[in-house]
Amino acid sequence: MKVLVVGSGGREHAICTAVAKSKRVDKIYCAPGNAGIAALAECVPIGAMEFEKLVAFAKEKAIDFTIIGMDDPLVGGIVDLFEAEGLKVFGPRKNAAILEGSKAFSKDLMKKYHIPTAAYENFTDPEAALKYLETAKMPIVLKADGLALGKGVLICNTLEEAKAGVKEIMEDKKFGSAGNTMVIEEFMTGREVSVLSFVDGKTIQIMDSAQDHKRAGDGDTGLNTGGMGNFSPSPFYTEEVDRFCQEKIFQPTVDAMAAEGRPFKGVIFFGLMLTEEGPKVLEYNARFGDPEAQVVLPRLKNDIIDVMEACVDGTLDTIKIEFEDRATVCVVLASDGYPVAYEKGKVITGLENFEGKEDYYCFHAGTKFDEKGNVVTNGGRVLGITATADTLKEARAKAYEATEWVQFDNKYMRHDIGKAIDEA
Secondary structure, three states: OEEEEEEOOHHHHHHHHHHHOOOOOOEEEEEEOOOOHHHOOEEOOOOOOOHHHHHHHHHHOOOOEEEEOOHHHHHHOHHHHHHHOOOOEEOOOHHHHHHHHOHHHHHHHHHHOOOOEOOEEEEOOHHHHHHHHOOOOOOEEEEEOOOOOOOOEEEEOOHHHHHHHHHHHHHOOOOHHHHOOEEEEEOOOOEEEEEEEEEEOOOEEEEEEEEEOOEEEOOOEEEEOOOOEEEEOOOOOOHHHHHHHHHHHHHHHHHHHHHOOOOOEEEEEEEEEEEOOEEEEEEEEOOOOOOHHHHHHHHEOOOHHHHHHHHHHOOHHHOOOOEOOOEEEEEEEEEOOOOOOOOOOOEOEOHHHHOOOOOEEEEEOOEEEOOOOOEEEOOOEEEEEEEEEOOHHHHHHHHHHHHHHOEOOOEEOOOOOOHHHHHO
């Protein structure tokens, strides 16, 4: 069969790597793809938001199955368009992707269906938000309602910071129209854990837990990013936590979406905070996380096409999803200056060191070919250096060893990805 993957980052490289293992697939296309994905798929110069062009391409090439990797096209309704044209596609429809597309919607859904989350209020008027903050307990969290590349969240320690945050999000529109509505949320403390799941509208099957490192600098300092590294599984996601989440969070979320007439088919990413009162939902995403996909998908035993088709067909209950009982660590190599300002076009060397190496992956996030055919940097997050081993400590050591195999000017990384492993 022919498969089209839509997206251009490390997540899509991880998806293409999993799809390439399928015995059912003989041709992969990726739109628009990147330099790393080009080794597995034929990259097509069509942007992820060029819906009509993507539909036309899928028809022209007789694509059997399309996988949408990114949040923007899902929230924009690309799945609805593909389905209307009779094309088989993996991902939630627009009315279900709102689970990620609107934080105000997801918070209201959790309140209505008693899914544990932080106390909050929604605001469309900056003056009302400022008035609310006068009596609020600090620290406090401000969230732009819409999509903001994982960066539309401000943690404010003082009233002055919170007031400046309201101006930034709602008046200065730092995150564009995503800040038309803002959520003000109580600050929760505890361990953060991410859990990915496959969903077919009624059945949910958990993949595995992972732990992200959002801040740019060591010791969780600096600005929020799309993610500087990840490890899986999280030692803090215990059997007891899993039982609670299965009963109070995971299935209730799927049931709530179905009850609202928004059946969810695809991947739900649960961002959880393990508080003293128990696990609570920080956020939902309507697709694979990045770099969560890079640490979870390499250990999937099933044929990913079988699983994704079951999600689309509503038959996920007939499949047992299995993962290797191993650990994975991903360290992001970024361009120095990310997430604010950074240079592109730096030649990357040493990529050949990953060829034929078992347990090692080099997932491309922001790369392209230059006019001379060199692989060069093309984004803030450049590569996801990933390693798998029997234990998290071993995987961490292997991943950091492998970060030395590749070089480029202004290469930057955190040195403490997975350090929590040592404290578990």
